[in-house]
Amino acid sequence: MARMHTRRRGSSGSDKPVADDPPEWSDVDxxxxxxxxxxxxxxxxxxxxxxxxxxxxxxxxxxxxxxxxxxxxxxxxxxxxHDASADLPEDLRNLMERAVGLREHMAANPNDAQNKRALQNTEAKVRRLADYYRGDALDADFQYTYEHAQELL
Missing domain, CATH: 1.10.10 (Arc Repressor Mutant, subunit A)
Structure with missing residues (x-):
């Protein structure tokens, strides 16, 4: 399977071993x-x-x-x-932090074409992930914008 934003193929990753019971040495309550x-x-x-x-x-x-x-x-x-969950899912928060950092970098370095492309790809991922979470973990009217991301983070 090819990667999302390049034409290269990814390398396969390892899987965790299948386990049904915790190990004997880890007997915690x-x-x-x-x-x-x-x-x-x-x-x-x-x-x-x-x-x-x-x-x-x-x-x-x-x-x-x-x-x-x-x-x-x-x-x-x-x-x-225990009502201690975060307001945003962790993967969406991490992508939004990356997008905000790239946007700030682009403000300081407007001719950086490589990071301009990285910003476009990251914001596209944020929008797709927001579509996935909309209605469940996010409000039904949630829309990603740079200003909204700055407020949330």
Whole structure:
């Protein structure tokens, strides 16, 4: 399958091994994991950062290799259950941050044609992703604009 904005083909990625049960060495309580997730979210960490911190630091000194195996829910589902979820989905927020940064770069460097193309591609991705989330995670009347993105971020 070709990449979205180039004519090159992408390289295949690796898959996580299929597992139904958490490993024996990781015997953490699901309530403790959920409390740690909410605590990290209140500190301002995104769901992917929370997963990395749980993998590296763990809960009470025991690493959590997979939150879904330990709790039966994904990190975002745990956050929604505790009313600690973010106002924007993480992938949309990251793309909007990139688009705002590229727009600021283009204001300072108007002749940078390569980054002008990167800005066009990034804003196209933001619009497609907003179409996907519109009505569920976003308001039905959400429209991406640079000014609106600056306000949200």
């Amino acid at each position: 699901s309530d403790a994991v959920e409390n740690r997730i909410v605590e990290l979210a209140e500190q301002g960490h995104s769901p992917s950062e929370i997963g990395l911190k749980l993998r590296d630091e763990g809960v009470q000194g025991t690493p959590v290799p997979n939150v879904q195996l330990a709790t039966g829910k994904k990190v975002t589902e745990v956050l929604e259950g």
